Amino acid sequence: MGTLTEQINIVVEVREKAREANCQRVAEYNKWLEANQSLFDKEDESKLACSEAEGKLRVMAIEAYLKTLDKAVAPGVGIRVMTKLDYNADEAMAWAVKHELALKLDTGKFEKIAKTENLPFVTITEEPTATIATDLSKI
Numbered sequence: 001m002g003t004l005t006e007q008i009n010i011v012v013e014v015r016e017k018a019r020e021a022n023c024q025r026v027a028e029y030n031k032w033l034e035a036n037q038s039l040f041d042k043e044d045e046s047k048l049a050c051s052e053a054e055g056k057l058r059v060m061a062i063e064a065y066l067k068t069l070d071k072a073v074a075p076g077v078g079i080r081v082m083t084k085l086d087y088n089a090d091e092a093m094a095w096a097v098k099h100e101l102a103l104k105l106d107t108g109k110f111e112k113i114a115k116t117e118n119l120p121f122v123t124i125t126e127e128p129t130a131t132i133a134t135d136l137s138k139i
Contacts, residue, residue: 075139080128082129085123
């Protein structure tokens, strides 16, 4: 075991090597990013095109569903109808406190009750959502 001064010098030396290794790795990584930027751009463009195409398909699927009410609008494309609750959070909290549900609104419990009871400040609507199979090429 060396002296304290010797150990300090060792730490200084290994820290410098670690800093140099880190700088080298960052520099090489930045070169790699720059060299492959066109791949990242192509990927971003493809993701955007895919998102836009899927969005259009979802709109078309909902339009087809609204005309026929058939949830299986096309092979690999379906409709899931979700129940949506719209209510004033303050009124819901007042109702929850009155019914001793909580001091903080438990939205899960409240919404479960709101689906079955006729609460005057809650509007219940059905909202269709289009689903698309992950691999449409197999359809």
